Amino acid sequence: MPKAKPTYVGKLVSPRVKEKSDKELLALVLRSQFERVANRKVREIAQASKAELGLTDIAYERLMAGIELGKRVGEAKTNFNERLTSTHKAVAFCRSHFSRLIAEGLQEEFHIVTLDTKHRMIDSHRITVGTLDASLVHPREVFRPAIRDACSCVLLAHNHPSGDPTPSREDFKVTQQLTEVGKVIGITALDHIVLARENCLSLREQEP
Structure with missing residues (x-):
C-alpha cells in the first residue's frame, strides 16, 4: 500500500x-x-x-x-495532492518542488518522485550527486526507494547547474535504461525532467 x-x-x-x-x-x-x-x-x-x-x-x-x-x-507542502497526469503538470510540479535545487544547486543531482496509482506524489528521493552517468545512476539505487514506497510509477528528475536545460546524450541513455528496468519490475518511469534556471523540460518530449 x-x-x-x-x-x-x-x-x-x-x-x-x-x-x-x-x-x-x-x-x-x-x-x-x-x-x-x-x-x-x-x-x-x-x-x-x-x-x-x-x-x-x-x-x-x-x-x-x-x-x-x-x-x-x-x-x-508543495503540490502533494496534484495528479501528474500530463507532461505539462509534471514539468510544473518539478519546477515548484525542486525550486531550491534549480536556484541553488552547484552539482548535478538525480532525484525520483514516487507516485501512486492516481499519479499523486508519495515521496521524493535524492539518488546521486555528481555528473549524470548511466554507470553511476544504477537501477538498483533508483528503484530501491520506489519498491519501498510500493509506488505505481516514478518521475525522474535531475538538474543542470549551468542553467541550460538542453539534454545530453547521457541524459537520454539514463532515461532509456531506467525505463527498461522499470518495465521488468512493473514500475513505470513516466518521464524524466531536466531542471534548469532557463527552463525545465521533459525528455519524453525531446526524444529523437
Missing part, C-alpha cells in the same frame, strides 16, 4: 505564531541575541554571514536551522 499522505506541518502551527511579525519570530529563535539583528530585514539576515550579523556560533546555528526548516516545510 502507498504511504499515507504526510500531515502538513503548517496545520500544526499555533495561530498565535502565524500572526507574529518577522521581528517577533526572530526574537523567539534568537532569544538573547535578537538585539544584534533587530534593525535588519529578514531577507538581509538570511543572506548575511555570522560575522556580519555579529551572532555567537550557537545563535547563528539556531537561526540557520530555523531558516532551513522553514524551507523544508515549504517544500513538503
Whole structure:
C-alpha cells in the first residue's frame, strides 16, 4: 500500500505564531541575541554571514536551522495532492518542488518522485550527486526507494547547474535504461525532467 499522505506541518502551527511579525519570530529563535539583528530585514539576515550579523556560533546555528526548516516545510507542502497526469503538470510540479535545487544547486543531482496509482506524489528521493552517468545512476539505487514506497510509477528528475536545460546524450541513455528496468519490475518511469534556471523540460518530449 502507498504511504499515507504526510500531515502538513503548517496545520500544526499555533495561530498565535502565524500572526507574529518577522521581528517577533526572530526574537523567539534568537532569544538573547535578537538585539544584534533587530534593525535588519529578514531577507538581509538570511543572506548575511555570522560575522556580519555579529551572532555567537550557537545563535547563528539556531537561526540557520530555523531558516532551513522553514524551507523544508515549504517544500513538503508543495503540490502533494496534484495528479501528474500530463507532461505539462509534471514539468510544473518539478519546477515548484525542486525550486531550491534549480536556484541553488552547484552539482548535478538525480532525484525520483514516487507516485501512486492516481499519479499523486508519495515521496521524493535524492539518488546521486555528481555528473549524470548511466554507470553511476544504477537501477538498483533508483528503484530501491520506489519498491519501498510500493509506488505505481516514478518521475525522474535531475538538474543542470549551468542553467541550460538542453539534454545530453547521457541524459537520454539514463532515461532509456531506467525505463527498461522499470518495465521488468512493473514500475513505470513516466518521464524524466531536466531542471534548469532557463527552463525545465521533459525528455519524453525531446526524444529523437
